[in-house]
Amino acid sequence: MKPKIFIDGEHGTTGLQIRTRLAGRGDLEIISIPAERRKETAARAEFLNAADVAILCLPDDAARESVSLISNDTTRVIDASTAYRVAAGWEYGFPEMDREQAQRIASAKRVANPGCWPQGPIATLRPLVEAGLLPADYPVTFNGISGYSGGGRTMIEDYEAKGENASEFTPYALALKHKHLPELKAYAKLKHDALMQPAVGNFAQGMITVVPLQLGQLHHIPTGAELHAAIADHFAAIKGGVVEVAPYEAVDRVPELNPEEYNDTNRMKLYVFANDARAQALLVAVYDNLGKGASGAAVQNLDLMLGLNG
Numbered sequence: 001m002k003p004k005i006f007i008d009g010e011h012g013t014t015g016l017q018i019r020t021r022l023a024g025r026g027d028l029e030i031i032s033i034p035a036e037r038r039k040e041t042a043a044r045a046e047f048l049n050a051a052d053v054a055i056l057c058l059p060d061d062a063a064r065e066s067v068s069l070i071s072n073d074t075t076r077v078i079d080a081s082t083a084y085r086v087a088a089g090w091e092y093g094f095p096e097m098d099r100e101q102a103q104r105i106a107s108a109k110r111v112a113n114p115g116c117w118p119q120g121p122i123a124t125l126r127p128l129v130e131a132g133l134l135p136a137d138y139p140v141t142f143n144g145i146s147g148y149s150g151g152g153r154t155m156i157e158d159y160e161a162k163g164e165n166a167s168e169f170t171p172y173a174l175a176l177k178h179k180h181l182p183e184l185k186a187y188a189k190l191k192h193d194a195l196m197q198p199a200v201g202n203f204a205q206g207m208i209t210v211v212p213l214q215l216g217q218l219h220h221i222p223t224g225a226e227l228h229a230a231i232a233d234h235f236a237a238i239k240g241g242v243v244e245v246a247p248y249e250a251v252d253r254v255p256e257l258n259p260e261e262y263n264d265t266n267r268m269k270l271y272v273f274a275n276d277a278r279a280q281a282l283l284v285a286v287y288d289n290l291g292k293g294a295s296g297a298a299v300q301n302l303d304l305m306l307g308l309n310g
């Protein structure tokens, strides 16, 4: 029997992308709620309980409601919202985060799909903290740019209505309390919240995150090569992951960084740039906010949970 998959919120940005990614997968049975009944609690409860895996692509409150509607012991859940990312009993759906995480996801009943922003900084910071090259109490900041699809249907409609008149670069989250801070702190193994300064651009999809490091005050000042080696070693030890680390030599050739480079893929590419004489470095990640940042990660986690290769 094929596993039954229900996407709660399948008509939204993330849900539609998951549907597209699963189209043509003969190894799964997608059970789909009629569009006009998609917000009826009884209908959702019926589909949620009929599914082997329910993928929730809903606002946080609706995701919490979906979880509460599951009354059996068999439906497994992947939640794309922010509701459960640091909650007890949930596994964080970033398989490349450490060597055991893919296995933890594979056997989990509840998986919280990561937010798009934290994944790049977690991918670069966590190996450095674990290697002792960056202290856990380092005052992390990060910036970056995302396509407007990161803001879901409302932001997409807003940007598409403005067209060329939309701003090319809009910094936001200026109140410094973005909802992704708790998961970044927890999974990058930091002692304090980062200072996060994201921006949205006038392009639909794709993102870049940048963590600038001022290393001069550290007890041991790591070189760029040491930072790169720790990150490269971490990902070299991860089997079957989708995160790639650019060679350190790339620094001298200054590659053109394009936030749209990995659109419609589930890939993430990491770079370390450094100026050892200045004791400064940049940790950069390029990926698709709707791919590794959302739907691609959800499908990767689904395959892990079902023991499928996709």
Ligand SMILES: NC(=O)C1=CN([C@@H]2O[C@H](COP(=O)(O)OP(=O)(O)OC[C@H]3O[C@@H](n4cnc5c(N)ncnc54)[C@H](OP(=O)(O)O)[C@@H]3O)[C@@H](O)[C@H]2O)C=CC1
Pocket: 008, 009, 010, 011, 012, 013, 014, 015, 038, 039, 040, 056, 057, 058, 059, 060, 062, 080, 081, 082, 114, 115, 116, 149, 150, 151, 152, 153, 154, 289, 290, 293, 294
């Ligand atoms: N866009 C992105 O890059 C990412 C999004 N996410 C997360 O994924 C989740 C979905 O986001 P996104 O796809 O962008 O949002 P969208 O607004 O595009 O889609 C949300 C969908 O949920 C539906 N919905 C809302 N309330 C209910 C309800 N009570 N019952 C059933 N359906 C409901 C909406 O229907 P209607 O439109 O009719 O209200 C819509 O179809 C969010 O939690 C978001 O934080 C995670 C990572 C990245």
Ligand SMILES: CC(=O)N[C@@H](CCC(=O)OP(=O)(O)O)C(=O)O
Pocket: 080, 081, 082, 114, 115, 116, 117, 146, 147, 148, 149, 150, 151, 152, 155, 180, 198, 199, 200, 293
């Ligand atoms: C451009 C933009 O607005 N991006 C969203 C994050 C998108 C994302 O990762 O989604 P989650 O809501 O699931 O965490 C934001 O910064 O709130």
